[in-house]
Amino acid sequence: MRVLITGGAGFIGSFLTEKLVERGFDVIVIDNLSSGDLNRLKEVIDRVKFVRDDLKSLGNPGVFQGVDTVFHLAANPEVRISVTEPKIHFDENVLATFNVLELSRKYGVKTVVYASSSTVYGDAKTIPTPEDHPIQPISVYGAAKAAGEIMCGTYARLYGINCVTLRYANIVGPRLRHGVIYDLLMKLKRNPSELEVLGDGTQEKSYLYITDTIDATLKAWEYAMKNGGTYTYNVGNWDSISVGDIVNIVIKVSGMNPRVTYKPATPDGRGWPGDVKRMLLSIERIVKEVGWRPSMSSREAIELTAKSLAEELGV
Ligand code: NAD
Known part of the structure; x- marks a missing residue:
């Protein structure tokens, strides 16, 4: 079976690519290498068809020919940038998703697995937040993800494509190059005596380790292929952890002793305007329907990630 992974040279995409190659699928990766890196795919690069192309204006749309499933992971994942540069997020996350869906329709793709995000809920009123909670994003990133979800669901109803929307919590692990752990480690590398925290x-x-994330993604996909139809699942952990606790873990791993200063961007202490203050997803639906469950806690995921990133980044 042929599968196409957009953003396959990215953090999550590279682990998914490795797993699908290992399972014997015919894998095509499309990536424009904006935040992607081919080094992430070095173990499998000779066993995938890698196409360097931009989903905003695809030069080679024929790569969708004969594809059974598209895993659409390509995006600009920087929530912070979306607040100051909304157009980037419209182009990278809305336009690109529309193009992927249109090509999927044109080339008869059966299933689209769409990487959405917990940010679609905004400041959720119910914690843990279930999938049927209202969608009220507070960042343009979250709005772009929500727009993609609605388009994907509409393509499912209108054109019969199976759409699997996965609302990921914060995903962490080796090869990560954005988010709080990466930011803190890079700051410590630059200046071991000061640490400014957003x-x-x-x-x-809530944080989920990458191997658990890939396991959830594949189990939800297999469930959709077996049963057909459209599904939306939260993919997260049972628990959460504070930024203060993450700071302590990262400092301990680094072996440094910096002076820590906290820099709230809003009166209620957010890291930036559009930062969701409290996020914990209900994962009851995916646990009950699909039979997936996380194998480690948020804290364990953070500890493992901090250790491996410190090594990768030479901190
Ligand atoms: P990432 O930045 O590591 O990967 C994104 C990949 O998409 C990169 O390789 C990049 O080069 C590629 N890309 C971006 N724009 C492109 C374009 N126009 N054409 C072709 N390729 C393009 O990010 P990630 O953390 O691996 O995230 C993967 C997906 O999961 C994204 O859709 C992201 O929004 C979503 N997500 C991630 C998290 C997380 O915590 N990492 C949480 C929720 C949702």
């Missing part, structure tokens, strides 16, 4: 440290969010 927000007041009380932001509390």
Whole structure:
């Protein structure tokens, strides 16, 4: 079976590519290498068809020919940038998703697995947040992800494509090059004696390790292929952890002793305007329907990631 992974040279995409190659699928990767890196695919590069192309204006749309499933992971994942540069997020996350869906329709793709995000909920009123909670994003990134979800669902109803929307919590692991752990480690590398933290440290969010994420993604896909139809699942952890706790873990791993300052961007202590202060997704639906469950806690995921990133980044 032929599968296409957009953003396959990215953090999550590279682990997914490796797993699908290992399972014997015929894998095509499309990536424009904007935040992607071919080094992430070095173990499997001779066993995938890699196409360097931009989903905003695809030069080679024929690569969708004969594809059974598209895993659409390509995006600009920087929530912070979306607040100051909304157009980037419209182009990278809305236009690109529309193009992927249009080509999927044109070339008869059966299933689209869409990487959405917990940010679609905004400041959720119910914690843990279930999938049927209202969608009220507070960042343009979240709005772009929500727009992609609605388009994907509409293509499912209108054209019969199976659409699997996965609302990922914060995903962490080796090869990660954005987010809080990466930012803190890079700051410590530049200056071991000072550490400025975005927000007041009380932001509390849920983290999932990359191998658990790939396992959830593949199990949800297999479930959709077996049963047909359209599905939306939260993909996160049972628990959450505060930014303050993450700071302590990262400092311990680094072996440094910096002076820590917290820098809230809003009166209620957010890291930047559009930062969700508290995120914990209900994962009851995917656990009950699909039979997936996380193998480690948010804290364990952070600890493992901090150790491997410190090594990768030479901190
Ligand atoms: P990433 O930046 O590592 O990967 C994104 C990949 O997409 C990169 O390789 C990049 O080069 C590629 N890309 C971007 N724009 C492109 C374009 N126009 N054409 C072709 N390729 C393009 O990000 P990630 O953390 O691996 O995230 C993967 C997906 O999961 C994204 O859709 C992201 O929004 C979503 N997500 C990630 C997290 C997380 O915590 N990492 C959480 C929720 C949702």
